[in-house]
Amino acid sequence: MKHLLSAKDLSREQAVLILDMAEQMAATQARQVKKLPTLRGLIVVNLFFEDSTRTRISFETAAKRLSADVINFSPKGSSVSKGESLKDTVLTLGAMHTDAIVVRHYASGAPYTIAHSGWTDASVINAGDGTHQHPTQSLLDAMTMRRHLMGPNPLGQGLDGVNVVIVGDVLHSRVARSGVDLFTTLGAKVTLVAPATLLPVGVETWNCDVSYNLDQALAEVKPDALMMLRVQKERMSAGGGGFFPSPQEYTREYGLDEPRLAALPKRTIVMHPGPMNRGLEITSGAADGLRSVIVEQVANGVAVRMAVLYLTMTGAEGGEA
Numbered sequence: 245m246k247h248l249l250s251a252k253d254l255s256r257e258q259a260v261l262i263l264d265m266a267e268q269m270a271a272t273q274a275r276q277v278k279k280l281p282t283l284r285g286l287i288v289v290n291l292f293f294e295d296s297t298r299t300r301i302s303f304e305t306a307a308k309r310l311s312a313d314v315i316n317f318s319p320k321g322s323s324v325s326k327g328e329s330l331k332d333t334v335l336t337l338g339a340m341h342t343d344a345i346v347v348r349h350y351a352s353g354a355p356y357t358i359a360h361s362g363w364t365d366a367s368v369i370n371a372g373d374g375t376h377q378h379p380t381q382s383l384l385d386a387m388t389m390r391r392h393l394m395g396p397n398p399l400g401q402g403l404d405g406v407n408v409v410i411v412g413d414v415l416h417s418r419v420a421r422s423g424v425d426l427f428t429t430l431g432a433k434v435t436l437v438a439p440a441t442l443l444p445v446g447v448e449t450w451n452c453d454v455s456y457n458l459d460q461a462l463a464e465v466k467p468d469a470l471m472m473l474r475v476q477k478e479r480m481s482a483g484g485g486g487f488f489p490s491p492q493e494y495t496r497e498y499g500l501d502e503p504r505l506a507a508l509p510k511r512t513i514v515m516h517p518g519p520m521n522r523g524l525e526i527t528s529g530a531a532d533g534l535r536s537v538i539v540e541q542v543a544n545g546v547a548v549r550m551a552v553l554y555l556t557m558t559g560a561e562g563g564e565a
């Protein structure tokens with residue numbers, strides 16, 4: 245696979261291959277010497293037009309663990325602040341023989357444009373584009389679910405029979421979109437829960453159920469995995485833009501708190517892609533509690549990104565994902 249642009253492009257076989265490869269990569273990270281020579285001599289550029297902590301550091305760690313050279317680009321301090329276009333930025337990287345471009349951009353579709361523009365021969369990996377897709381996030385989420393929910397040997401498996409409930413700001417969430425695509429490809433059933441104002445137009449055509457009532461959805465679905473989404477204030481106009489009446493009301497209707505946590509089945513894992521608004525969509529008790537796998541999600545992110553960089557940059561498996 246040359247690029248990873250969307251979770252939608254992955255077949256079940258490709259997704260399972262990436263997850264299995266990520267398990268192999270994770271095993272190497274338990275060794276004392278964690279660095280592999282696999283991508284020695286190759287250059288990975290992190291091209292991040294939007295803020296990021298964990299995704300950027302995770303890609304950087306993954307690339308370095310595979311011995312690639314990593315260049316971090318952020319528009320602040322670059323010629324982008326002088327008005328240089330995406331095209332000229334990518335042409336410049338292409339002229340420097342960059343082997344992979346990991347791109348996060350506020351415009352949905354930017355990674356696709358870079359991959360198919362002819363501006364560069366590099367592999368393009370989408371690290372989040374607008375409200376559209378974030379495929380490596382859904383892969384790390386699937387890896388985390390598979391480890392917890394699919395028995396002692398997850399290798400070769402999808403997520404058959406797993407019930408996933410995703411709660412919150414679906415409207416602005418590329419995590420939710422990628423998650424619905426990937427988890428259902430892997431055999432899971434997904435239910436989205438949100439106020440009507442935070443659901444996108446056309447959500448009824450997505451391959452999932454939709455509910456406006458969290459308590460009812462939790463009681464009916466009895467989720468194996470409960471994923472809380474961040475309320476993405478930066479994508480709302482100042483003051484919340486009328487998406488919900490008040491933070492208190494949002495928390496009361498859609499927040500994960502101790503009573504809701506206590507009512508979940510014993511096996512349910514609690515997930516969040518980060519960064520969290522503690523006290524808004526999730527309480528600290530839920531975020532740090534025994535069922536929380538939020539820190540594991542971050543650790544699995546490195547293994548998944550090692551697998552994706554390896555598979556795209558070495559062309560280890562045919563076709564474009």
Ligand code: NCD
Pocket residue numbers: 298299372378381418419473474476517518519
């Ligand atoms: C997510 C993102 O940027 O889409 N964060 C992440 O990559 N871990 C989710 C979010 O910002 O809420």
